[in-house]
Amino acid sequence: MTTARRFGIASLAVILLGFAAAYYATAMALQGRLAAGVSMRDALLMLVAGVCVLMLLVFWRGVHGSVRCIGSQLENMTRTGEIGLVMTQGRHELAGVTRPLNEFFTNVRSQIEQLRSENRELQIQSRIAAAEKHHTEAIIFSISDAVLVTNQFDEVVLANPAAEDLLGFQLRTSVRRNIDKALGDARMVRLIRETRSHGREQSRKVVEHEIEYKGVRRTFAVTLSCVVGSGNQVSGVVAVLHDVTREKEIAKMKTDFVSNVSHELKTPLASIKAYVEMLQDGEVDDEETAGEFYGIIAKESERLHRLIENILSISRIESGVIKVVKEPLSLTAVAKQVLDVATVQADAKGVTLKRKLAPVYYQVDADSDMLYQVVMNLVSNAIKYTARSGTVAVNTDVDEARGVAICEVRDTGAGIPAEDLPHIFDKFYRVRANNELAKGTGLGLTLVKHMVETVHDGRLTVTSDEGKGSTFTVELPVLR
Amino acid sequence: MSKNVLVVDDEAHILHVVSMKLRNAGYAVTTAMDGEEALELCRAEPPDLLITDYQMPLLSGVELCKALRRNEQTRDIPAIMLTARGFDIDAEETRQAGITVVLSKPFSPREMRRAVDDLLNNGHDARGAGVMR
Numbered sequence: 001m002t003t004a005r006r007f008g009i010a011s012l013a014v015i016l017l018g019f020a021a022a023y024y025a026t027a028m029a030l031q032g033r034l035a036a037g038v039s040m041r042d043a044l045l046m047l048v049a050g051v052c053v054l055m056l057l058v059f060w061r062g063v064h065g066s067v068r069c070i071g072s073q074l075e076n077m078t079r080t081g082e083i084g085l086v087m088t089q090g091r092h093e094l095a096g097v098t099r100p101l102n103e104f105f106t107n108v109r110s111q112i113e114q115l116r117s118e119n120r121e122l123q124i125q126s127r128i129a130a131a132e133k134h135h136t137e138a139i140i141f142s143i144s145d146a147v148l149v150t151n152q153f154d155e156v157v158l159a160n161p162a163a164e165d166l167l168g169f170q171l172r173t174s175v176r177r178n179i180d181k182a183l184g185d186a187r188m189v190r191l192i193r194e195t196r197s198h199g200r201e202q203s204r205k206v207v208e209h210e211i212e213y214k215g216v217r218r219t220f221a222v223t224l225s226c227v228v229g230s231g232n233q234v235s236g237v238v239a240v241l242h243d244v245t246r247e248k249e250i251a252k253m254k255t256d257f258v259s260n261v262s263h264e265l266k267t268p269l270a271s272i273k274a275y276v277e278m279l280q281d282g283e284v285d286d287e288e289t290a291g292e293f294y295g296i297i298a299k300e301s302e303r304l305h306r307l308i309e310n311i312l313s314i315s316r317i318e319s320g321v322i323k324v325v326k327e328p329l330s331l332t333a334v335a336k337q338v339l340d341v342a343t344v345q346a347d348a349k350g351v352t353l354k355r356k357l358a359p360v361y362y363q364v365d366a367d368s369d370m371l372y373q374v375v376m377n378l379v380s381n382a383i384k385y386t387a388r389s390g391t392v393a394v395n396t397d398v399d400e401a402r403g404v405a406i407c408e409v410r411d412t413g414a415g416i417p418a419e420d421l422p423h424i425f426d427k428f429y430r431v432r433a434n435n436e437l438a439k440g441t442g443l444g445l446t447l448v449k450h451m452v453e454t455v456h457d458g459r460l461t462v463t464s465d466e467g468k469g470s471t472f473t474v475e476l477p478v479l480r
Numbered sequence: 481m482s483k484n485v486l487v488v489d490d491e492a493h494i495l496h497v498v499s500m501k502l503r504n505a506g507y508a509v510t511t512a513m514d515g516e517e518a519l520e521l522c523r524a525e526p527p528d529l530l531i532t533d534y535q536m537p538l539l540s541g542v543e544l545c546k547a548l549r550r551n552e553q554t555r556d557i558p559a560i561m562l563t564a565r566g567f568d569i570d571a572e573e574t575r576q577a578g579i580t581v582v583l584s585k586p587f588s589p590r591e592m593r594r595a596v597d598d599l600l601n602n603g604h605d606a607r608g609a610g611v612m613r
Contacts (some may be wrong), residue, residue, distance in 0.1 A: 227511060259568060265537070265563035269492035270585035277589050278497060283504050432537045 010123055011059070018052070052475045064092045106145040144218075146241040149227070150192055152234060156182045166213055166241060185211065187315075188222075192237050195224040199234040218245040260428040260474070264307055264442060268300040281297040305442065314427070317450045324455055328479050329371070331405045332396045337374040339394055345380065350388035356395040364476040366407050370451045371476075377448050378409040378472045386413035386469070387436055404458075404475040411471075416464040424462065426448040452476070483600050484508045486520040486527035488544065489562065490536045494585075496561075498531060501589040502596065515539025519547055521556045529600055531592070545577035558599045562587055581583035 024045065027153045073473075083105050086098045137158065138146050146163035150156055156174045164171055167183050174182040176444060180189050204225045210217055220241040222333050229235030275293045316322035339355055346353045375394075382392040390412040397406045414434050415455055416424060422431045428442035450461040452474055464470035485507045499509040506520045510527065512518040516538045522530070525591040530548070532541040539547070541561050548554040557601075560576060561571060572583060579597045 259565070261565075263564045266585045267491060268589060270562075271497070272489070273586035274494065274589050275496040278501065281590060283501060283589075300493065431558060 002168065009057075010214065011063075015056060017049070019050070022049060022053070031433070040415055041076075050283055065095070070094065083112070095469075145243075146239075146243075146247070148192075148239045150179055150238060151195065151236040154189075154193055154196060154237075155177050156237060164242070168210060188239070190237055191224055192438065195226060195237045195239075196234055199226050199228075208244075211241075217242055219248055220244060257427065260442075261311060265304065267307045268304040268307070271300045272304070278409050281325075305387035307441040307443065310441050311446050314443060314447050314450060317447075317454050322455070324367045324370070325457075326365045326367055329368055330360040330363055331371070331407050331474075331476065332357045332362070334362045334368070334371050334375055335394055335396050335407055337372060338379050342383065343378070343381045346383050346392065349383055349386075351383050351386050352389075352391045353383075353392040354391055356393065358398055358405075362398045362405050363479045364456075365479050366456055366476060368401075370455060374448050374451050374474060375407060375409070375443050381411050381444065382413065382470070382472075385413045390469075397479060399475075400478075403478050403480070405478050407474045409467065409472045414467040415468050416462070416469055417468040419468050421464055425460075481605060482506055482508045482530040484510060484514065484525075485529045485531060486510045486521055487531045488512045488515065488536065488541070489533040490514060491533070494533070494562070498590055499593065501517060501593055505593050505597075507596070515541070515544040517546055522548055522557065523551065526554050526557055528557070530557050530559040531572060531596070532559060532561055534561055534565055534569065542573055542579070545579055549578050560592070560595055560599070562592075563589045 004473075024042075046335045069089055070086050073084070077083055082209060085102045085105065088094060088098055098136045139148075140158065143160055146166045147160045147162045148156070148160075148167065149158040155176050155178055156169075156171070157176075158173045159167075159169075159174075167185060167188065169182050169184075179192055183189055187209060191209070195205065204223065207222045207224065209220050211220055221244045223240045223242070226234045227238060227239050228234040241454060269435060275297050279293055281292060313322070335355070335357060340352060343353055365426060379392065379394060386392055392409075392412075393410045395406075395408045395410070397408070398404070399406060416431055417433055420429075420431045420433070424431065425445050427446045429446075430442045449460050454460040456476055458476040461473050462477075463473075464468060485502050487502070487509055488511070489495050489498070490513055493573045496541055499511055502509050510521060512521055514537045515532075518530070518532065519539065520525065521527075530545070534541040534546055534608045536544075541563070545559050545561075546584070548557055548559070558580050560581040560583060561574065562583050562585055566584045580599060583592055583595065
């Protein structure tokens, strides 16, 4: 800039000098001094002036050419968008201008290059971030637990389909909506707000929460965590809802089972202990009563033993560790074995045992000990709950169309009240109305049901008419 | 006159042993197999003492005792509870039902008799008659 100014001033001085010389020569000529003879000094002055004008013209032309050259290069750069160096093409008049100009251009170009490289880097990072976001969303969407993410303003940011389904909203229409408008669950809204406001004091908490889902009340373990962003500020909350309904049911069933088992074990044990102590304390003074006491102690011990065996068998079947040896055998043959043994019990009770058995050649794939236990248990129960001169009928048959072998145990006994019928296969369930008729463990039918259905893929069903009798039916797939 | 004890249990063996032990000790014993039957017997002729099982059909031992407390005539009958459900028993509820002694099954008839003796001889009985042994 300074160089250009200096150059301008010099040019102006030379032009002024040229004009002065020309003016002087013209004045001399007008005064007629030239005609009278021009002095040597004047002639020299005029020559100098002439040379100056000539030099000025030559210099002007050079400068003009250089400026045009530079201008055309700059226009070219503007057109192409590329910054290059300004060349003077052998004209050095403006070298003082082009050098700093080129230095400036070089700087600008390197800065542009650097910015371009940074831009490329940012674009790559942005693509990676978008891919990672997509990946994270895909993971969250695939989780079966409901996941809901909110921001620092308690607005919905992200939720997976499980959360949409459970909490009854659509992410598409709820993004950036405040949770108290998006969610219809006031307690959930409060929990998220509390978590956000307590923030860093309590990074994670698990709360049990009940939600009605598809008409059923279900329990969820809700894990609430704060998302802490840069600057250690809470930038949102993540809520994960895990369904623990089944776990709670199982835990309750386990507790109930243990409680029932201990009650059932203690009952015969209480009798044994009490009778033994009565004998020890000499409360019994006649032989007959003492004999009766020993008999009760023996029976109650046997009941306790059966109870323990049944509990173990059920537990083994349920956990799948029972040893099962299946072989082709005939349901009719098993029924015959049972009937042979049960005749003694039936005769003692005065109950008539009837039989109508199908041919033996139909076979089922079964564990013989278990199948014997199944039929024996049903027949023995039927005799126990049937009064003197009643009838117990054991029938076997085959339903070829359905491919099942059938064993039916029908009695004319006490029957099962309608309200008890759905529960008679439950553990420790006893029909109170029939409690007087026979002592049971409350596990016999549970075990039979397990043996037929869990171990042999069969079916055990019951029909009953209170006061008239019951029919238990075992169905097992026939071997073909 | 011997004091009357009402024994309630749905297990026939327990009824048998408890009644025998108490009869041998000189008490008059009445038995019932469920809570409702016991409640009727108490209302008809209030016993001097009640021994009841916890878990029974129709009416549990605790419900039976609560029902007795609501009636002027049966309010002061002292009660002993026998139970095989030791862990399920709510001590506060038992106290409110006026059950003085809880014996866990399997129980000792000897201890049970001692508890009956203590309750009937230590002023729990408003009628205050002597016990014949």
